[in-house]
């Protein structure tokens with residue numbers, strides 16, 4: 001079996017968008033109505049993604065406001081993939097996403113960072129403030145995948161969103177592994193050619 005791959009996934013977004021509810025729904029398939037506002041919690045989850053064993057470390061971050069950018073910086077340094085969550089009934093939470101993504105890119109550059117955009121609380125359709133099209137447009141701007149869901153009733157693609165962001169990381173590792181193998185094969189070939197040249201001269 002392939003070597004286990006560790007992925008550190010940070011779930012980011014404004015306070016109250018449903019980060020804890022989503023993590024709990026993903027891990028337990030249940031919904032709990034009230035949580036203490038998160039300080040921060042980390043979970044480990046073993047998964048098989050595209051036949052690869054993966055250990056996901058999931059950080060349920062404390063909801064950030066624009067004034068908490070120092071705290072957010074710590075989360076960004078910790079994570080290597082990011083789930084960017086907004087509440088489809090809270091326009092401000094959606095408007096903050098671009099700023100969070102910009103901060104991630106700034107801190108992680110020149111690395112290419114894998115993110116997924118996730119709109120939560122679609123069960124509250126009567127209170128919707130962010131349309132599906134708005135979400136799709138932002139995802140195109142940010143260059144990431146987009147999902148909508150409800151942690152409350154389990155509608156939408158919660159597991160897909162969590163796995164998708166890890167899948168990208170796996171692809172990147174596989175590509176790096178291939179590049180390393182190619183470069184060591186090249187070294188062996190070069191050494192062999194050198195030897196042949198010496199013998200024949």
Ligand SMILES: Nc1nc2c(ncn2[C@@H]2O[C@H](COP(=O)(O)OP(=O)(O)OP(=O)(O)O)[C@@H](O)[C@H]2O)c(=O)[nH]1
Pocket residue numbers: 013014015016017018019020021022032033034035036037038039061062063064120121122123124149150151152153
């Ligand atoms: N109707 C509905 N309510 C939700 C959903 N997800 C979360 N909630 C509710 O929204 C509130 C906030 O959810 P949390 O999971 O604590 O949100 P959070 O983003 O972790 O908040 P912080 O820990 O403060 O950052 C709670 O009352 C949840 O019950 C959802 O999909 N639908």
